[in-house]
Amino acid sequence: MTTCELTRATGISDVRGRDRVRVTGTIISAQTTAIGSSLAYRCVLADGAGELDLLFLGRAAIAGLTPGIRCSIEGVVTERGGQLAVWNPRYEVQPAQAPPVTGVESSAAGAGAGGAGHFGVYLAAAAGAGKTIAMLDEGQRRRALGADVVIAVVEDHDRPLTRAHAAGLEIVPRRASEYHGARFEEMDLDGVLCRNPGVALADELAHTNVPSSGRNAKRWQDVLDLLDVGIDVITTVNIQHLESVADTVEQITQVRVRERVPDWVVRRADQVEFVDASPGQLRHRLLQGEIYPAGQVSQALTHFFRADKLAALRELALRFLADEPAEDFARHLARLRARSRGDAAERMLLGVTPAPGAEDMVRRAARMAARIEADLEVVNVASQGAAPRGRDDGVARLRQVAADVGATWRDLDADNLASALVAYAKSEQVTQIIVGSSQRSRWQELIGGGSIVGRVSRLAAQAGIDVHIMALREAGLRFGMGR
Numbered sequence: 001m002t003t004c005e006l007t008r009a010t011g012i013s014d015v016r017g018r019d020r021v022r023v024t025g026t027i028i029s030a031q032t033t034a035i036g037s038s039l040a041y042r043c044v045l046a047d048g049a050g051e052l053d054l055l056f057l058g059r060a061a062i063a064g065l066t067p068g069i070r071c072s073i074e075g076v077v078t079e080r081g082g083q084l085a086v087w088n089p090r091y092e093v094q095p096a097q098a099p100p101v102t103g104v105e106s107s108a109a110g111a112g113a114g115g116a117g118h119f120g121v122y123l124a125a126a127a128g129a130g131k132t133i134a135m136l137d138e139g140q141r142r143r144a145l146g147a148d149v150v151i152a153v154v155e156d157h158d159r160p161l162t163r164a165h166a167a168g169l170e171i172v173p174r175r176a177s178e179y180h181g182a183r184f185e186e187m188d189l190d191g192v193l194c195r196n197p198g199v200a201l202a203d204e205l206a207h208t209n210v211p212s213s214g215r216n217a218k219r220w221q222d223v224l225d226l227l228d229v230g231i232d233v234i235t236t237v238n239i240q241h242l243e244s245v246a247d248t249v250e251q252i253t254q255v256r257v258r259e260r261v262p263d264w265v266v267r268r269a270d271q272v273e274f275v276d277a278s279p280g281q282l283r284h285r286l287l288q289g290e291i292y293p294a295g296q297v298s299q300a301l302t303h304f305f306r307a308d309k310l311a312a313l314r315e316l317a318l319r320f321l322a323d324e325p326a327e328d329f330a331r332h333l334a335r336l337r338a339r340s341r342g343d344a345a346e347r348m349l350l351g352v353t354p355a356p357g358a359e360d361m362v363r364r365a366a367r368m369a370a371r372i373e374a375d376l377e378v379v380n381v382a383s384q385g386a387a388p389r390g391r392d393d394g395v396a397r398l399r400q401v402a403a404d405v406g407a408t409w410r411d412l413d414a415d416n417l418a419s420a421l422v423a424y425a426k427s428e429q430v431t432q433i434i435v436g437s438s439q440r441s442r443w444q445e446l447i448g449g450g451s452i453v454g455r456v457s458r459l460a461a462q463a464g465i466d467v468h469i470m471a472l473r474e475a476g477l478r479f480g481m482g483r
Contacts, residue, residue: 024073059224118271119271126310128291153219175190196231202223208258242261287301316333346375349432425460437470
């Protein structure tokens with residue numbers, strides 16, 4: 001997924017970070033180690049001129065990769081603690097009589113080589129985008145070109161269209177098992193291994209296997225076993241099932257993500273393709289009964305399949321596909337989590353002072369909030385050095401109007417109104433701030449350090465919070481946040 005430089009060096013000693021390489025040497029050591037909270041199988045490959053770490057995340061051992069074995073590997077070189085390493089490389093064990101092969105070649109030179117199979121993933125933002133059909137169409141294309149293709153498992157959910165795209169492809173029968181008195185059918189890993197096809201289509205990478213139904217607990221582990229014996233695998237997954245994303249998606253959608261797959265499994269893929277569908281397309285397909293049964297459509301439309309939530313999932317998928325640096329991706333997830341809230345998808349805040357026209361703004365803000373089913377909080381910010389307010393200063397009336405429209409009220413005391421408003425919004429996971437337009441002249445703003453509206457907008461943008469500037473309808477009106 002990452003664009004890397006190709007090199008023509010003559011040995012491991014000439015390899016540099018971010019090179020995509022194919023190099024041959026001998027395994028001089030191998031052991032199981034821990035990387036973070038995950039197990040990894042670490043091999044050291046040597047060619048007489050240098051050494052290279054091979055790190056297979058999530059694996060305790062790999063048959064055939066043991067000390068003394070000569071093999072070729074292909075992958076992207078990174079630097080880890082001052083040592084060059086290749087994470088989850090493709091590999092090919094060399095026959096004992098094979099002559100030494102040295103040097104680094106373009107990754108294209110390794111196409112079609114034995115060893116680990118080629119791994120392709122179709123990624124989508126949500127169910128219904130068409131990733132299963134895309135996988136089946138790719139299988140049909142390869143079959144037409146002469147490849148030995150089988151369906152290891154496809155979840156067609158009784159959809160005629162999906163079955164039509166699978167027509168003519170050989171299917172490896174599933175393995176039946178019972179669990180808590182119910183009958184289930186899972187992918188028969190042993191059956192696929194015995195069949196030994198060139199290409200296996202394995203739908204829904206994050207699927208959890210029924211306990212005791214096979215070797216592995218998760219389908220992604222079955223897929224790794226197929227890849228290890230040289231079988232090419234094409235699979236599908238939705239963005240919410242990635243481990244790093246799942247918790248954030250739960251907060252955004254208020255739907256539990258039960259099945260998860262480690263990010264490194266998908267990033268290991270030789271090719272990841274995005275099956276795109278707009279939020280509008282997905283909602284239309286849902287209404288047409290193409291995704292869920294009729295009884296589930298209404299709830300899905302108001303929860304997981306809300307347009308704003310689908311848009312957020314699509315952005316997550318695109319950022320992942322762009323191979324965004326891990327720290328940037330993590331920051332984006334943190335912003336999404338901060339803007340998520342268990343009891344509302346959106347949360348609006350209106351900043352006011354008890355000036356003429358403020359009551360009208362509260363009512364207009366309430367209508368805005370109602371249209372997007374958001375909570376509304378009205379915040380009155382006063383300077384800490386301000387004189388005590390009297391009973392007729394308008395605050396009581398304004399508080400009553402807020403209560404009448406169903407908004408909550410909060411008083412804040414602060415000298416810096418803009419900073420206090422945005423800081424409070426961040427602490428309360430507010431997603432949108434409403435302020436009144438400035439009534440100051442350009443000259444007044446210049447000598448006064450700028451308008452409060454401008455300062456709120458700048459601070460809110462840094463915090464990832466949207467700002468609405470509400471026009472004041474009364475001539476000459478001076479309104480708190482717009483001063």
